[in-house]
Amino acid sequence: MRTGHxxxxxxxxxxxxxxxxxxxxxxxxxxxxxxxxxxxGREQSTLLYFVxxxxxxxxxxxxxxxxxxxxxxxxxGSRLVRQxxxxxxxxxxxxxxxxxxxxxxxxxLPFVRAQVSIDLGPDGVLxxxxxxxxxxxxxxxxxxxxxxxQARTADRGEAVTVTGTDxxxxxxxxxx
Amino acid sequence: xxRVLLIEDxxxxxxxxxxxxxxxxxxxxxxxxGEAGLAALGEFRPDLVLLDLMLPAxxxxxxxxxxxxxxxxxxxxxxxxxxxFDVVVGLEAGADDxxxxxxxxxxxxxxxxxxxxxxxxxxxxxxxxxxxxxxVDRAGLSVVKAGQSVPLAPSxxxxxxxxxxxxxxxxxxxxxxxYVWEHSYxxxxxxxxxxxRRLRQKIEDAAGSPRYIQTVRxxxxxxxxxx
Amino acid sequence: MRLPAVRFGLRTRLVGAxxxxxxxxxxxxxxxxxxxxxxxxxxxxxxxxxxxxRDRIGAQAVTLPMDEEQLRRxxxxxxxxxxxxxxxxxxxxxxxRVSSSDRPTSDVVTPALRAAARGSAHGSFQRVxxxxxxxxxxxxxxxxxRGDGGQPTGLVLYAVMRLxxxxxxxxxxxxxxxxxALPALLIALVPALLAAxxxxxxxxDLRRAAAGIxxxxxxxxxxxxxxxxxxxxxxxxxxxxxxxQESVAELRQAEARARRFASDxxxxxxxxxxxxxAVTEVLDEDAAQLNPDTATAVRLISTxxxxxxxxxxxxxxxxxxxxxxxxxxLDEVDVAEAIRKTLEKRHWQDRxxxxxxxxxxxxxxxxxxxxxxxxxxxxxxxxxxxxxxxxLRTERRGTTDRLVTEVLDSGPGIDPAVLPHVFDRFYKADAxxxxxxxxxxxxxxxxxxxxxxxxxxHAADGxxxxxxxxxxxxxxxxxxxxxxxxxxxxxxxxxxxx
Numbered sequence: 001m002r003t004g005h006x007x008x009x010x011x012x013x014x015x016x017x018x019x020x021x022x023x024x025x026x027x028x029x030x031x032x033x034x035x036x037x038x039x040x041g042r043e044q045s046t047l048l049y050f051v052x053x054x055x056x057x058x059x060x061x062x063x064x065x066x067x068x069x070x071x072x073x074x075x076x077g078s079r080l081v082r083q084x085x086x087x088x089x090x091x092x093x094x095x096x097x098x099x100x101x102x103x104x105x106x107x108x109l110p111f112v113r114a115q116v117s118i119d120l121g122p123d124g125v126l127x128x129x130x131x132x133x134x135x136x137x138x139x140x141x142x143x144x145x146x147x148x149x150q151a152r153t154a155d156r157g158e159a160v161t162v163t164g165t166d167x168x169x170x171x172x173x174x175x176x
Numbered sequence: 177x178x179r180v181l182l183i184e185d186x187x188x189x190x191x192x193x194x195x196x197x198x199x200x201x202x203x204x205x206x207x208x209x210g211e212a213g214l215a216a217l218g219e220f221r222p223d224l225v226l227l228d229l230m231l232p233a234x235x236x237x238x239x240x241x242x243x244x245x246x247x248x249x250x251x252x253x254x255x256x257x258x259x260x261f262d263v264v265v266g267l268e269a270g271a272d273d274x275x276x277x278x279x280x281x282x283x284x285x286x287x288x289x290x291x292x293x294x295x296x297x298x299x300x301x302x303x304x305x306x307x308x309x310x311x312v313d314r315a316g317l318s319v320v321k322a323g324q325s326v327p328l329a330p331s332x333x334x335x336x337x338x339x340x341x342x343x344x345x346x347x348x349x350x351x352x353x354x355y356v357w358e359h360s361y362x363x364x365x366x367x368x369x370x371x372x373r374r375l376r377q378k379i380e381d382a383a384g385s386p387r388y389i390q391t392v393r394x395x396x397x398x399x400x401x402x403x
Numbered sequence: 404m405r406l407p408a409v410r411f412g413l414r415t416r417l418v419g420a421x422x423x424x425x426x427x428x429x430x431x432x433x434x435x436x437x438x439x440x441x442x443x444x445x446x447x448x449x450x451x452x453x454x455x456x457r458d459r460i461g462a463q464a465v466t467l468p469m470d471e472e473q474l475r476r477x478x479x480x481x482x483x484x485x486x487x488x489x490x491x492x493x494x495x496x497x498x499x500r501v502s503s504s505d506r507p508t509s510d511v512v513t514p515a516l517r518a519a520a521r522g523s524a525h526g527s528f529q530r531v532x533x534x535x536x537x538x539x540x541x542x543x544x545x546x547x548x549r550g551d552g553g554q555p556t557g558l559v560l561y562a563v564m565r566l567x568x569x570x571x572x573x574x575x576x577x578x579x580x581x582x583x584a585l586p587a588l589l590i591a592l593v594p595a596l597l598a599a600x601x602x603x604x605x606x607x608d609l610r611r612a613a614a615g616i617x618x619x620x621x622x623x624x625x626x627x628x629x630x631x632x633x634x635x636x637x638x639x640x641x642x643x644x645x646x647x648q649e650s651v652a653e654l655r656q657a658e659a660r661a662r663r664f665a666s667d668x669x670x671x672x673x674x675x676x677x678x679x680x681a682v683t684e685v686l687d688e689d690a691a692q693l694n695p696d697t698a699t700a701v702r703l704i705s706t707x708x709x710x711x712x713x714x715x716x717x718x719x720x721x722x723x724x725x726x727x728x729x730x731x732x733l734d735e736v737d738v739a740e741a742i743r744k745t746l747e748k749r750h751w752q753d754r755x756x757x758x759x760x761x762x763x764x765x766x767x768x769x770x771x772x773x774x775x776x777x778x779x780x781x782x783x784x785x786x787x788x789x790x791x792x793x794x795l796r797t798e799r800r801g802t803t804d805r806l807v808t809e810v811l812d813s814g815p816g817i818d819p820a821v822l823p824h825v826f827d828r829f830y831k832a833d834a835x836x837x838x839x840x841x842x843x844x845x846x847x848x849x850x851x852x853x854x855x856x857x858x859x860x861h862a863a864d865g866x867x868x869x870x871x872x873x874x875x876x877x878x879x880x881x882x883x884x885x886x887x888x889x890x891x892x893x894x895x896x897x898x899x900x901x
Contacts, residue, residue, distance in 0.1 A: 021573055022445065022530065022537035022566055027515045029525040030453045033544045034460035034560070035553055038467055042549050052557055054498050055521070060557035061547065063467040096468075103468045104498030155551050188678030196681045199688075256673060256719075278677035278712050281684050349734055350741075350769060361744035362773035365734050394735045 040065045046088045049146045050096050051139055053104035059142060062100055064091060088151035089116040089127065092143060108140035118152045124159030124171055125152045133164030146174035178292055181222035182206040183213035183239065184254065185231050189277065193226070196281030202288075210234035214242055217249075224250045224288055227271070229262045237262065237269050244270035250291045250330045267370035272331035273357060274367075290358040291330055305340065308402045310379060310388060312340055321379055331356065331367075332375045339389065339399035348396040372397060413606065414599050421595035422588060429587055433580040441573050448569050449528055449539060452488070456541050456562045457526055459484050467547070467556055469496050474558075478503040481560065490564035495521070496557055509540075512561050516542045520559045530566070537566040605633040609640060621648040666722035672715045679708045710842075717844040721828065724851040731768045731855055738763045738772075738806065739795060745776045746793075755780060756792040763797060765806050766879040771852040775860075778845040779810040779872045787812025787870050797878055804878040806858075811871045816864040825862045826850040849874075 038045075044066055049059040093112050096105040115130040127148045136144070145160040152158070159171040180197060184190040185208050194206050205220045207213045210231050216222075225243065229236035240251055253266045253274040263274055272291050275284055304313045311320040317333060319326045328336065334356050339347065347355070349365035357367055372389055380386045390398055411419070459481050466473065474494050481492040482503030493502040493509050495517070500507040511531050519527040520542025528541045541562040546553035608625050615623035621644060625637040683705040690698040690705075723729045739759035746752040776793070783791045794809040817825065824830045829843040853860040858876035865871035 021577075022441070022532065022570055024532045024537075025530040027513070027519045027527050027529045027542075029519065029523065029527050030450070031526055032457070033524050033526055033546050033553070034457045035548050036460060036545045036556065036558070037464040038547045038549075038556070039464050047549065052497050054495075058557065060497065061467055061554060063547075099470060100468045103470065103496060105468060150549075150551075156554070157551070186674050186678070188675055189681065190678075192678035192681030195685060199685060256670075278673060278680040278715075280709075281681050284681070348737075350736070350744075360748050360773075361741065362748075362769045364770065365732060396735075 038063050046091060047147070047150045048088060048092050049143045049150075050100065050105040050107050051143065053106050057139055059139070059146060060105060062096070062105065086116050086118055088147055089118065089129070089144070092147045093131075107143060108137045109143055118148055120152055124161060125149055127160060127162045129162065129164050131164055132166040133162050133169050134167040136169070141169055141172070142175065145170065145172050149174045177201045177203055178223040178288065179203045179205070179220065180224050180226055180288065181213060181216055181220055182226045183208075183210060183231065183236070184226070184228040185209065186228075189228075189254075193281070193284065197285065197288075200281065200285055202285075210236070210239035210242075213239060217243070217247075222249070224252065224292060226252050226254060226275075226284070226288075228254045229266055230256075237265050240266055240269040240271050244329070248327050248329045248333075252287055252291060263364075264366060264370065267367060268373070270329055270374065272329055274364075286358075293358075307340060307343070307388065307400065310340075312337065319379070326378050328378065329374070331371050332378070335368075335371050336375060336379070336389075336399075339397065343400045344398055346392045346395050346398045352396065368397070414603055417599040417602060418592070418595045421598060422591055425591035425595070426584070426588055429584055429591075433584065437576055437580060440576055444569050444572055445530070445566070448488075448566065449530075452490070452539055452562065452564060453526055453528055453541050453543075455484075456481075456490075456543055456560070460543055460545055460560055463545075465545070465556070465558065469499070469558065471499055471501055474499055474501040475503075478560075481562070485562065485564065488564040488566075488568065490562040493561040493563065495559045495561075509561060509563050511538045511563050512540050512542070516540055516561075517559070520544055520561070524553065524555065537570055539564050539566050602633075605637060609633075609637065612640060612644075616644055616647070621651055662722060662725045665718060666726065669715050669718040669722060672711075673719070676708070676712050676715060680712050683708050714842040714844075717842040717848060720848050721844055721851070724848075724855070729851070729855055731771070733766045734769055736765060736767045736769050736772070737761075738765050738767070738808075741767070741769060741772055742776055742793060742795065742808070745773045746780070748773075749777060749781075751780060751784070754784065754789060754791065756790050758792065758794040760795060763795065763806070763878075765876070767856065767876070768852075771855065775849050775852050775874060776808065776810075778849040779808075779874070782845060783810050783812035783814075783870065783872070787814030789813060798875075806876045806878040808874040808876075809871060811865045812869045814869055816868050817862055817870045822862060826860070 040063070045063045046066060048062045048064060050062055052058040052060045092107070093109055093116075095107045095109070095111055110131065112131045117128045119126045119128075125148055127144070133141075133144075141162075144162055146156060148160050148162070149156045149158045156174045159173055161168060161170040161172075180202050182190060182193055182197075182204060184193065184206065187208075190206050190208065194204050197204055205216055205222065207216055211234055213225070213227070217225075227236050227239055231239070236253060240253070243249055243251060251271045253263070253271045254277055255263055255266070255274050256277055266274065273287055275287055303315065304311050306312075309322045313319070314337060319328055319333070319336065335352065338352070338356055349368045350361045350363075352368045353359040353363040353365065354361055356371075357363065359367070372391075376386050376389055379388055387402060388399060390400070392398055463477050463480070465477065469477075474496055478492040478494050478501055482490060485492075491502060491504050491509065493500070493507075493512065502509070511533055513529060513531060516527055516529045519525075521544065524544065524546065526541065526543045528539060531538045531540055539562075543560050543562070545556050545558040545560060547556045548554075605625075605628065612623045612625045623644060624641050627634050627637045627641070686701045686705045690701045693701060720729075739761050742759055743752070743757070746755055746757070780791060780793060790813055792809075792811045794811065796807050796809075798805045798807050821830075826846050826849070828847045850860055853874055853876065856876045858874060860872065860874045862870060862872050
């Protein structure tokens, strides 16, 4: 009988109405991430990319304060920048500091006393190093490219070509 | 043998009754209307009238009243069962008894005899009894109230004589039917009631509060007490 | 499936259905409202929490890499600013796991949230119910913007807070809905009853009208209100009862015509019979002098005239009952005496056993009672076998006394097939015996006479065989004590005119 079904449905309905409090959900994406201020600022620091030991393919940025104010004149600005950029790659090849290693950062680049030059050409950033580059791992190459792009330009998306003793990598774009 | 006047409009009934009663020795005169019947009264001088209730022109009840206006002649009505209203009216008008048609001659004759016997039968004890203002002469079959003679129809006289013979004794209607009318025990009690009414009108001072013929509710009637 | 609901009255079912609809709509509305409100409450809480968390994190200045101490400071700073709810802040940076509480990691934060927070450049949240307790977990990656768009710092912060206020609010809503439902249903009962009343009124009218028709009040009609289905039903009912009334009126007229015909026929027969009956004696007396054939014929005519007269009388009597023209002339009667007189009148007193206790007095129509007893005894003598017993007694039934008269014969009893018809008119129990001494109306007249007295008569087989007819009449005793014979007048008689 129809009445019967309705009578049965009633407690069911009541159950649904009263039985649920707050339910669990799936992960829901909500808007932008947080953006933090990193000290020191861009002018007083160098950005290096190391690899997170907790996830193998992730680059983590490290901001190193420039140790001394670079001596030079306003008219030699171009050189100054270039030396900065060179310095960044040198620091990258030197690997994470003791503090940085303590937080789990490591590098995949071989430790070398690198002779590095970075130039900005029409095709992007040109990097020259005095070590083999074609044997570098994928993550290592990304460390190199991202750090170089970041060091030489304001845009880390700039194409980077790395010329080593054994060949050329790139041009490639930084992806973090 | 009694002389009987038959007033009956239906020829077959009239002839049948005449034939039956004549063979039993009655002297009969049969007429077919009330008017003719009234006319025959003086000339034929009947002892008794057999009166059909349903007559053309003047009906039986009217005839009955006319007869009672001048005479206390015994009157027996002929009626059909079911004509209850006519029976009551006829009895009120003064008829002494009634017979339901169709009836065998022996039944008719028995009723005639009964009515006439009431008159003929001597009342046993002779002499005149005095009950209050009533003087009842059982031998002379007459009743005088306060010096005035009271004319009573045969059934009325017989009823009064029967009741007054045993003052203060209660008689049921059935008993009175048997004693006074010689009817069966199961006869029509309206005969008694109608007769009592007529009797009271004649002998009571106020018919509404009877002194001589008293009703004992649920049982019947009695004579007195006059107290 | 048959539920007890089938046995409920129409009113109950209507009210039930009404309440059910009310309950369902209330419950549905409540549920939908509840869901919306719950979403709103939670969305508000979530959005506030996520926005606040994002803002607070954005207000932090960090160095990269972060060391454990710096991370812990940040966590605690963030935890202090947790509003509106206190939250616990967990941080992941590289291999570092730090929190604002004692435990470095949370067991509420799911791997899915961690994967989402670390793998995308979006904030995420997830509601988790753990052990019945609802939590809100927010995962927020920290980005750094150095003028070239944000890039991950590798730092991911998690805020974990209990949704206790929201839970309380939601439960308060449920409680309110539940507590509001019962009064709402009770209030709904009022319109339900009113509606049921208005719907049922025509039904009630219809029932009353149908009952009226059933009682024989064929003039009963229903007022037709409106133009709904019930009005249609009422119209149909009215049409039907009109038709019925007409049919019944026709039938009654036909029956009345038939009865009047029977009555007229008997009336017309009576006059010639009166003449014939008056001369039957002449025929009887003279028959002896006629030649044998003529004598037989003459006696036959005489006998049959008697029977015809009796039959016509019975027919007249029945006609009067049918015309309801039969009157009851009640009189105070000594019942045993009345029965004795009945038997004597017909010369039956020596053939009948009598069990007639003295002193029973009743209000009866003496003539009709005579007919009742005579017909029953006559029937017993004709169709049963002697000895026939007439028995009289009184019985008390509840508050009324009954006068019981029984007539029992010693015959074979009544054929069960005949039993239902013994009081029918002209019913012949034995098909072969087409003529009997009776008119065929005797028992029918008995039945009518008993009914006229307000009594009952029924036929059955006696305890020892034989037919037993039992007449029960209401016994109305006289108000005064019975009079013993005609010699003793009551001491204080009541006096009145007749």
